[in-house]
Amino acid sequence: MGKQRVxxxxxxxxxxSQMAEGWLRAxxxxxxxxxxxxxxxxxxxxxxxxRLMAEAGVDISGGRS
Structure with missing residues (x-):
């Protein structure tokens, strides 16, 4: 079975939502x-x-809205 999608x-x-996606991926x-x-x-x-996510060690700089 493949990966679940969220x-x-x-x-x-x-x-x-960008932050949540970043945490889920991390x-x-x-x-x-x-x-x-x-x-x-x-x-x-x-x-x-x-910036906040970078401080936590999660890169979301490539995200798109």
Whole structure:
């Protein structure tokens, strides 16, 4: 059986869902495929989310909204 797929959905897909996707990939990337999306995408990943996750050792700088 292939990897389970997980979609994290929020409004802008610029912060919360991007961070959740980053954590899912970092913690369970060998078992799942993680994705994020937004109902009204902002078009960018918030720089503070990128910085906070980098401080925690998770790179989400390549994320797309």
């Amino acid at each position: 979609l994290v959905l929020c409004t802008g897909n610029s912060c919360r 913690l369970y990337g060998d078992r799942i495929e993680a994705y994020s999306a937004g109902s009204d995408p902002a078009g960018y990943v918030h720089p503070l989310a990128v």
